[in-house]
Amino acid sequence: MPKEWILNSVMNRFQLNFKRNVGPTSESIRKCSPKTVDEWREYYFLRVKPREHIVELGKKLYVKITEVIQSEVAEVTEQDCIDYMIDRTFDGYMTEIQTVYGQLENMLGVKIEPAPDKWDRLFNVDFFVKIGEKYIGLQIKPVNDRIQLAEIFKEHGLQIKTHKEFTKKYGGKVFYIFSVKQDGKKVIANPEVIKEIQEEVKRLKQGIIIWRI
Known part of the structure; x- marks a missing residue:
């Protein structure tokens, strides 16, 4: 063997x-x-x-x-083996936070979780943030030479209905996060969305109800 x-x-x-x-x-x-x-x-x-x-x-x-x-x-030295036993955990952690959702968790200070497959199909949501009994939806879109922002905005327009249905059912809005690669690392291309999500988190924590989207 x-x-x-x-x-x-x-x-x-x-x-x-x-x-x-x-x-x-x-x-x-x-x-x-x-x-x-x-x-x-x-x-x-x-x-x-x-x-x-x-x-x-x-x-x-x-x-x-x-x-x-x-x-x-x-x-390979004995010290390499000793260091590897603990360092690989740190390396894995750094890889995780370098991903877009890892960056979001760090910036927002909230837990971000993968959405159920059903949510992806029905509401076009990739990840979610749970605030009490309410949920915020997140959709991460990679942008590169083949996938242009104009195409994504067009797609977003077609998905507005499903996002409104998500808000009606779960209370929180759905946000688009654009991801691009810079120097081999994924970064958020629309950082202004961070403040918008923070405001939504604050709103849900305060128990404010959306009457009109």
Whole structure:
């Protein structure tokens, strides 16, 4: 089992088992429907990839394990292992707060939770903030070269009805948060929405009822 884990991990890491290297294996084995491994090998070498190609991939995998991985393992120190046991928790935490909803939680000081699938379908809501028995809806939209703000505003116009239905049912408004990547990190493109959400949180905490949207 340890040997198989090593083989599989290294093969995945260096993408040696990707379709471009080994061909459509899943599709091919279904077409072959082999009863033995020898039958599968014969079919594979005849119809998918030649034996010589697989031998070369196997040799490459061996070099990766015995040279590359072994060299990397040799660089790992006892202190690296000790630090990793606790540091990985911090790294995971930093990754989380770098996401848009993590930034929102930090700025708003409230818990933000993923919306149920039903809310996504009915109200176009990705996340929510619970204030007492009321809910605020959040929809996060990534903006890039292919997804322009104009398109998102058009989509928002089509979703206003569902957002009003959410407000009528759960008491809080739905807010759009635009997400863009800057220097490899996700940031909020419309930071003014933070103040709007803060005001809505305050309003719900004070128990004010929306009579007209």
